[in-house]
Amino acid sequence: MSVPRTYHLVTLGCPKNDVDSEHLERILTGGELVPVLQPEEADAIIVNTCGFIEQSQAQSMAAVQALGANKREGQTLIVAGCMTQLYGGQVRSDVPAVDHVFGVGQWQDVAKLLSVDVDAVFDIPDRTAKVTGPSAYLKISDGCDAPCTFCVIPKIKGGLRSAPAGMLVKEAQRLVAAGAKELVLVAQDTTAYGEDLGLPVASGLPGLLRMLSGAVGPEVWLRLMYAYPSRVTAELIEAMAGTPNVLHYLDVPLQHGSEGVLQRMKRPHNIDKVHRFVAELRAAMPGIVLRTSFIAGFPGETEAEFEELLAFAREIRFDHAGCFTYSLQQWTGAFEMAGQVPDETKHERRGRFMQQQQRLAAKQAKRFVGRTLPMLVEGAGEDEDGGPVVAGRTYREAPEVDGLVFARGAANPGERVLVRIEEAADYDLFGTVLAGRHEGRRATSRKQ
Ligand code: SF4
Structure with missing residues (x-):
């Protein structure tokens, strides 16, 4: 491979992948590589894939296949990220045009392959800051220690690894200096922040929120995504309500509203507790906006359990709620569970959920008029x-x-x-x- 001068990066999946791609881009541009918009103009094409569920794997594979089919002589096609962490061998055999395969977190290796002197790049001060809109994602940790039986993320990403607070403060200041007016905190589970560093719950995420607020000033919005239900504690609610620039918005993926299903998912399954913390959030921050996501058609889900989910969603009245159909995933606890729900039923239930949610969301939206x-x-x-x-x-x-x-x-x-x-x-x-x-x-x- 001759020394590449240009690259084209394709990112699939969630905001956490966007953050990884930004990190890679900082290394590449710091190493004087130039990004190009069209893949055909690039010396190297890099695909940061998603392996979260079957559908995202299929999308990632389709993108790699399309790029492989159009690859021109002398180009290098590199595939990395969550899907290749699981299915790297398959990607190689299904798309022979792929030249190199990396798993997750191997961005420095990708850069080295493209002849970037990684150590020198890390000495370069913040001139490579890149913020494309008024918002920027701040990834506060990676990996997850939770045992959720539908989720392959711990297998892909490994256990929880929180970024040191000092590093996050520097990164937040760098993003703000580059023009960000909102920092969106993301992780597999933001509320687990600091557990691996031995921080007590009260000074984990609550402490980080206060620290970031002080570091970036009151003008910059801080938004919290991906909270874990049992970690929405009094300390977190107090920090959200009492820190001036933390938005009164919380994303808590709850996954289901039936205790039976939640138990099989190995998720916190005390629905009364969810009602309690939602009431506490609403009391501490009137007008708080709540987002969640659910899974329809988890193995063994009966019609009655699905009805429980619908009733639960009606009682809480989420402002925003998404619903995935359950996706069978190798290397997860639910892979061999009895009672797999037929695809048709999963889609029909998801459709019913989304119809109900559309009505609920419309009602919730009306409270903003005026x-x-x-x-x-x-x-x-x-x-x-x-x-x-x-x-x-x-x-x-x-x-x-x-x-x-x-x-x-x-x-x-x-x-x-x-x-x-x-x-x-x-x-x-x-x-x-x-x-x-x-x-x-x-x-x-x-x-x-
Ligand atoms: S907490 Fe989220 S990332 Fe972690 S195992 Fe459960 S669903 Fe997966």
């Missing part, structure tokens, strides 16, 4: 009459997974403005930009 909220502008354009319109997100919408706010008025992407909400659809909100840029502290809402 409020004035700070909004981060992500895009600007014109309406059909040529008037200025912007699209963005308030504390209610996390990047990539929730809806958007569309508002009449002018502003630039990256700015934070005040928006009066006038209408709500199922997932999106509509309103008008109020004059003036907003750089206020608390990012919750107030009634007009």
Whole structure:
């Protein structure tokens, strides 16, 4: 392989993969490699794959196959990440055009293969900071120690490894200096932060939130994704409510609403406790927005258990809720469980869940009408009459997974403005930009 000068990076999967890809890009660009938009222009094509569920594996494989089929002479095709950690041999045999295969966390090895002097790159100061929108992901840990029987992540990623707080503070400051106005904290389980470092629960994630808040200042929003239900503790709720720039938004993947199914999933299965912490969150932060995700069709799921899930979701009234169909996964506890649910039933149940959720989300969205909220502008354009319109997100919408706010008025992407909400659809909100840029502290809402 001649020394590559350009690369094209394809990232599949979740925001945690985006963070890994950004890390790789910092090393590559620090080593003077140039990113190109079109794969055919690149000396090296790198695919960061996803192996979370069958569907994501299939998407990753399809992307690799397409790139392999169009690979030109002299190009190098590198495949890395979660899917190859599990199925590296299969990728090699199914796509002979693949030149190199790496597992997870081998980004320095990828860079070395592309002739980057990795040690020299790590000496380069922060000139390679890259923030593409007003938000940036901050990955606070990797891996997971939980025993969930549907999940292959611990097999792919290994056990919990938290990043040292000092390093996260530096990274957060670097992202803010590069233009980020919102830091979205991600991990397999953000609430486990620090357990492997021996930190007590009270000073794990709660301590980190306070530290980051102090380090980046009150103007920068901090958003929390991927909380584990039994770790939504009084200390965490207090830290969220009492730290000025932590958004009143929480993503807690609950996976199911039936205690029987949760037990088989080896998940926290005390539904009363979930109701209790939701009540505590709502008491401490009125107006808090809750997101969750569920799995339909886990092995053995009966119609009655699925009905329990529907009832549970109606009782809690999540602002945002996703639902996956259960995906059979080798190397997991559920792989050989009896009572696998037919695909047709899984899809029918997921469809029923999403229909119900659409109605619930629409009701929840209506409570925002009449409020004035700070909004981060992500895009600007014109309406059909040529008037200025912007699209963005308030504390209610996390990047990539929730809806958007569309508002009449002018502003630039990256700015934070005040928006009066006038209408709500199922997932999106509509309103008008109020004059003036907003750089206020608390990012919750107030009634007009
Ligand atoms: S906590 Fe999340 S990442 Fe960890 S095993 Fe369970 S589902 Fe997988």
